[in-house]
Amino acid sequence: MNRLNTHTLYALALRLAPLSLFAALFIAFGLLSDRFLSLANFRNILTQSAHVAVMAIGMTFVLLVRGVDLSVGSVMYLVAVVMGLYLTGLPLVLQIPIILMIGAIFGAVNAWFVTRLRIAAFIVTLATLFIGRGLALYFSETKMVFQSDAVQTLGRSSFMGVPWAIWIAAVVAAAAWVTLTQTPYGRQLYAVGADLESAAKAGIRVKPIVFSVFCICGACAAVGALISASEVGAAAATFGYQMEFPVIAAAVLGGTSLFGGRGGVFGSIFGAALVQTTENGLVMLNANPYLYPLVNSLIIFVAAFVDGRRRVLTERLEQRKIRTEA
Amino acid sequence: MSEVLLKVQNLCKSFFNVRVLRDVGFELRRGAVLGLVGENGSGKSTTMNIIGGVLAKDEGLIELDGRSIAPTNSRDAQALGIAFIHQELSLFPNLSVEENLFLDHFPRLTSALPFIDRRKLRELARKALELVDLKVAPQTPVLRLPPGERQLVEIAKALSRQARLIIFDEPTTSLTAREAERLFEIIRRLRAQGISVIYISHILGDVMRLCDDIVVLRDGQVVASEPRVNFTIERLVTLMVGRTIDQLFPERAPVSGPRRAALTVRGVSQPGVVKDISFDLNLGEVLGVSGLMGSGRSELARILFGLDPYSDGEICVGDTRLVPLSPRSAMDRGMAFLTENRRGEGLMMEASIADNIVLPSLIEQSHGFAHFLRPAQLSGVARGVAARVQVNAKTIDRTAVRMLSGGNQQKVVIGKWLLRAPSIFILDEPTRGIDVGAKYEVYKIINEMVEGGAAILLISSEIEELIGMADRIMVMGRGEVRSFCERANFDRETLLSAALWD
Amino acid sequence: MTEVGNVLTNSSGETLSRPAQALRWLFFSDYLVLALTFVYVGALWPFVPEIVSLSNLVDIFLQVLPLFIAALGVMIVLMVAQIDLSATSIMAMGCVVGASIMTSEGGYLAGSPIAAAAAIGAFIAIGLLIGLLNGVCTAVFEMPSFLVTLTTMMFFSGSAVWYTDSGSSIGSLPSAFLALGYGGIGGLPYAAIITVALAVAVHVGLTRTVFGRWLQAVGLNPSAAAISGVPVRRVVIGAFMFSGLLSSLAAIIYTARLEAGTPILGQRILLDMIGAAVIGGVSLFGGKGKVIGVLFGVLFLSVVDNGLQLLGLSLSSVYAIKGGVILFAAVTDAVRHNLMARG
Numbered sequence A: 001m002n003r004l005n006t007h008t009l010y011a012l013a014l015r016l017a018p019l020s021l022f023a024a025l026f027i028a029f030g031l032l033s034d035r036f037l038s039l040a041n042f043r044n045i046l047t048q049s050a051h052v053a054v055m056a057i058g059m060t061f062v063l064l065v066r067g068v069d070l071s072v073g074s075v076m077y078l079v080a081v082v083m084g085l086y087l088t089g090l091p092l093v094l095q096i097p098i099i100l101m102i103g104a105i106f107g108a109v110n111a112w113f114v115t116r117l118r119i120a121a122f123i124v125t126l127a128t129l130f131i132g133r134g135l136a137l138y139f140s141e142t143k144m145v146f147q148s149d150a151v152q153t154l155g156r157s158s159f160m161g162v163p164w165a166i167w168i169a170a171v172v173a174a175a176a177w178v179t180l181t182q183t184p185y186g187r188q189l190y191a192v193g194a195d196l197e198s199a200a201k202a203g204i205r206v207k208p209i210v211f212s213v214f215c216i217c218g219a220c221a222a223v224g225a226l227i228s229a230s231e232v233g234a235a236a237a238t239f240g241y242q243m244e245f246p247v248i249a250a251a252v253l254g255g256t257s258l259f260g261g262r263g264g265v266f267g268s269i270f271g272a273a274l275v276q277t278t279e280n281g282l283v284m285l286n287a288n289p290y291l292y293p294l295v296n297s298l299i300i301f302v303a304a305f306v307d308g309r310r311r312v313l314t315e316r317l318e319q320r321k322i323r324t325e326a
Numbered sequence B: 001m002s003e004v005l006l007k008v009q010n011l012c013k014s015f016f017n018v019r020v021l022r023d024v025g026f027e028l029r030r031g032a033v034l035g036l037v038g039e040n041g042s043g044k045s046t047t048m049n050i051i052g053g054v055l056a057k058d059e060g061l062i063e064l065d066g067r068s069i070a071p072t073n074s075r076d077a078q079a080l081g082i083a084f085i086h087q088e089l090s091l092f093p094n095l096s097v098e099e100n101l102f103l104d105h106f107p108r109l110t111s112a113l114p115f116i117d118r119r120k121l122r123e124l125a126r127k128a129l130e131l132v133d134l135k136v137a138p139q140t141p142v143l144r145l146p147p148g149e150r151q152l153v154e155i156a157k158a159l160s161r162q163a164r165l166i167i168f169d170e171p172t173t174s175l176t177a178r179e180a181e182r183l184f185e186i187i188r189r190l191r192a193q194g195i196s197v198i199y200i201s202h203i204l205g206d207v208m209r210l211c212d213d214i215v216v217l218r219d220g221q222v223v224a225s226e227p228r229v230n231f232t233i234e235r236l237v238t239l240m241v242g243r244t245i246d247q248l249f250p251e252r253a254p255v256s257g258p259r260r261a262a263l264t265v266r267g268v269s270q271p272g273v274v275k276d277i278s279f280d281l282n283l284g285e286v287l288g289v290s291g292l293m294g295s296g297r298s299e300l301a302r303i304l305f306g307l308d309p310y311s312d313g314e315i316c317v318g319d320t321r322l323v324p325l326s327p328r329s330a331m332d333r334g335m336a337f338l339t340e341n342r343r344g345e346g347l348m349m350e351a352s353i354a355d356n357i358v359l360p361s362l363i364e365q366s367h368g369f370a371h372f373l374r375p376a377q378l379s380g381v382a383r384g385v386a387a388r389v390q391v392n393a394k395t396i397d398r399t400a401v402r403m404l405s406g407g408n409q410q411k412v413v414i415g416k417w418l419l420r421a422p423s424i425f426i427l428d429e430p431t432r433g434i435d436v437g438a439k440y441e442v443y444k445i446i447n448e449m450v451e452g453g454a455a456i457l458l459i460s461s462e463i464e465e466l467i468g469m470a471d472r473i474m475v476m477g478r479g480e481v482r483s484f485c486e487r488a489n490f491d492r493e494t495l496l497s498a499a500l501w502d
Numbered sequence C: 001m002t003e004v005g006n007v008l009t010n011s012s013g014e015t016l017s018r019p020a021q022a023l024r025w026l027f028f029s030d031y032l033v034l035a036l037t038f039v040y041v042g043a044l045w046p047f048v049p050e051i052v053s054l055s056n057l058v059d060i061f062l063q064v065l066p067l068f069i070a071a072l073g074v075m076i077v078l079m080v081a082q083i084d085l086s087a088t089s090i091m092a093m094g095c096v097v098g099a100s101i102m103t104s105e106g107g108y109l110a111g112s113p114i115a116a117a118a119a120i121g122a123f124i125a126i127g128l129l130i131g132l133l134n135g136v137c138t139a140v141f142e143m144p145s146f147l148v149t150l151t152t153m154m155f156f157s158g159s160a161v162w163y164t165d166s167g168s169s170i171g172s173l174p175s176a177f178l179a180l181g182y183g184g185i186g187g188l189p190y191a192a193i194i195t196v197a198l199a200v201a202v203h204v205g206l207t208r209t210v211f212g213r214w215l216q217a218v219g220l221n222p223s224a225a226a227i228s229g230v231p232v233r234r235v236v237i238g239a240f241m242f243s244g245l246l247s248s249l250a251a252i253i254y255t256a257r258l259e260a261g262t263p264i265l266g267q268r269i270l271l272d273m274i275g276a277a278v279i280g281g282v283s284l285f286g287g288k289g290k291v292i293g294v295l296f297g298v299l300f301l302s303v304v305d306n307g308l309q310l311l312g313l314s315l316s317s318v319y320a321i322k323g324g325v326i327l328f329a330a331v332t333d334a335v336r337h338n339l340m341a342r343g
Helices: A002-032 A039-064 A072-086 A092-116 A121-140 A149-156 A164-182 A184-194 A196-201 A206-232 A244-253 A265-284 A289-318 B044-051 B074-079 B097-101 B118-131 B147-160 B177-192 B204-210 B233-241 B297-304 B327-332 B342-346 B353-365 B375-388 B406-418 B436-451 B463-469 B492-500 C002-012 C018-028 C032-044 C054-079 C087-102 C115-139 C145-164 C175-182 C190-208 C210-220 C222-227 C232-258 C267-279 C291-310 C315-342
Strands: B004-015 B018-029 B033-037 B059-064 B082-085 B165-169 B196-200 B213-218 B221-227 B261-270 B274-282 B286-290 B312-317 B335-338 B424-428 B455-459 B472-477 B480-486
Touching (some): A002 A265, A002 A289, A039 A072, A039 A184, A039 A206, A039 A265, A072 A121, A121 C267, A121 C315, A149 A164, A149 A206, A164 A184, A164 A206, A184 A206, A244 C145, B018 B044, B018 B059, B018 B213, B033 B204, B044 B082, B044 B196, B082 B147, B097 B147, B118 B147, B147 B177, B204 B233, B213 B233, B233 B492, B261 B297, B261 B455, B274 B480, B286 B297, B297 B335, B297 B424, B327 B335, B335 B406, B342 C222, B353 B375, B406 B436, B436 B455, B436 B463, B455 B463, C054 C087, C054 C232, C054 C291, C087 C115, C087 C145, C087 C232, C087 C267, C115 C175, C175 C190, C175 C232, C190 C291, C210 C222, C267 C315, C291 C315
Parallel strands (some): B033 B213, B082 B165, B286 B455, B286 B472, B335 B424, B424 B455
Antiparallel strands (some): B004 B018, B004 B059, B261 B274
């Protein structure tokens, strides 16, 4: 019994680790900077987290089936380049479905290699990361790509006092939440992530599900590109560079497991807020910008570490018992 | 509607030209519980896997409700109203009970849109759980349920799919006595509702209490198929063991001299796995370990070899206590371990025979500061061992182990340990899945080792094998040692009942 | 691709025509990549005849050397069915720390006769330490190696930039150190001597030492290896440390050639290293890898790179094409693996 209690406590501690990290950062930044704790700044943080949150939601789908997508940053840049170079003449309502398609098709390419040829997702997406960025750089000739007025207006204006970025993120989050929790597809996705073979035996069509999550992730990356490009107004050659880090970190910090089957939308939004708060706090403190990647990687490390420990723990609890001690 | 629900006739099945089922036939009445008993390898699982759509039959006829059926996968079987509840449950622990129940046919809000009707789902789930008398909230994650309740969820799942026939394969191995009692209550209720049940178990007491008819299988054949009242446990055991197939066991020269303990185990315990295990294993003897799957015998072997931890007790080799115990320290003390999972843990399937044989002995075969190896020396050594265990392969340096038959693969595993000339050899199911000829050769190797003074711990589910090979037999159950039996008192039936009785 | 397709369809049939048999043999052999290299050079020859000029071949040769060392490190980690993406950050970190020790412009040991030796020691120590960190996280904490090494890659690349305080490079390195770049003895560059010695050492290490056999065993079946007394965790940690060591040795040659310490050293070669190993027949599924295969892989990638530059393609296209080459290598590996499994 005693043993069980220590287990539960340990599990609880692991569960609360990201939240405590968030609280600690919050207090630290609040104490160190007088500008950090202000309503305007919170609004700022939320707006800045929108694109990370959307992409982390897409990543959550992939992670849920035990995959990973390292190419999201490249998709983001590719979409921004295409939008700024070729779609400027079109109204926004036409631009959006086109970029969603581009993202989804990019994801479908990843998915094809993963499901058909059974190549590890990280190696496929590492390769497409380079291919995607190379392709986009070829289009942009490494020059700055400016966005159309329609896109830029989207970044500057708000609706009912709330910036469009947050509205878009909210719509994506709501759609993702409904999909994951209120549709058979969503629940089957969790089953696939828990145990692919059992899921296939239980009559779930595994391959289409794994295929679809990469398309969803690609489309989410495209939405992330729209939000981010509308705010910046242009895409430099480093646009979306290494975005996979904060995105994976946000999802994993939000409790989505790298080993599949566990996670959700709200956790990823929380993770995105945590990642963005850190970045915002560092800006507020006028920290050396070269420190940002160091802090970011430390956060990912903590997330991955906690996730690994938690998996070991659940595995131990799941082990078949031969005897039940009285 | 006839009274017979399922009729099986002349069912035959072979694996790699080895016949595992010969003309199996029986009938199952509507609303009856049929017990299926037999030793390991007697063909119970194969028969049920064919009916449940997991395997395809070679020959024979299966009739359900008078219609001939041949399910090719578990979905087919499900559609026909056959549910197969495996020993390893197929629930997803990260989903709730209700979601597990209806994972592939969720009720929808409207047929056009893919949204789950949560209210209807809960209602349906509640109804399904009532059928099995399980009082948990439908939205509880399966992760939180103990094994017994998970089993009930699985049964509820079968019932919610209008199963007419439910097959249980060893359902009580991970259940407590109370959970098992509850399961029996539910099976009786199913019977009253006209649902037919096939109940596979080693625990004959349960079979006698629960079943209306009993079919006994031996060596892939039906040896008895009668109403329960015609049986006693003693008769069941006699039928299962049989008298006809006395296997040949090679003679072993008696080892003279006083008994000297090679391995002393005192009070070894690990919560949830084994409790208070004590025994001596002497040089020059074979100590057999008998017990069901899940009795803790394989787990004990892993603990003895330092692969799994133990919380109490001590393990001594000769006079030295081994702390901490690791495979390396065990090996350095002359121990060797043949695992029951040949493919998963015994061999590198893609590597050559020679590479597999020398793996545990690399340090001993190396030279100099950086542990250099001489390929010629290694393949010479490997060739010697391969010849001794008679592995049939042309080139042991190039043939991948994957290409060998099960028997030859097992000889490679034995060979890799023989190279170390172990004084204590733990063998977990050394003859599982290999043919009679290879079995005989494995027995011969064991005898040679014992004659050379080694101590053998032989874990087996085949009583015949233990009786033929062991000097003493230790019976295990539920992670504890039940009894010891000396060679003079060996008796199949007592041994079998000791292991099977629960 | 059509050739590969043919081999695939034929593999299930019983009778193969002779050319098909030859193709099948080539597909599974170490020489596939070498053959592809010649095909590539042959295809480019009419357009850029200078590809076979002596000076260009020497260029390729010199380019191959450090990349080969680094790719051997990637191979060793792939052998145990893990992956190491951190090599470029090891190079960057070693480069800036090493340079800051030995530079004559305010280095810690400026002008000292042991400056170069101490710097080399620093390179190696950094490689081993980062390798140790990767290994412990993967083997002891059971974190996925791709994420661990991505994280260390990001962290130490960032640290290298931060260390130089803006990404500026550190010049004025001692001449004894610079000799490692292009200097040589009797016409043979030191870099070549070092590379050949390392390649031989790795080959011997893999095929003729206990550690090499253990790497293979852990990659093929970690459970079987553990039961056979292989210290699995230590072997995995050792593989990462070995990989770190090789990365730092490659970094020494790169730094000596650049004649400066810069935090962006090696940023471009991550894909080349992994690509060379995978295309050289090192399986992503673990347990398989040969030094000769990696050599061919490195040669292939270097020739591709060189050819693309001669054709005057932009850096971005080179980027995309290299990504494609990796994908192609991974596909080849997967097809081989699936064919073998079907046997």
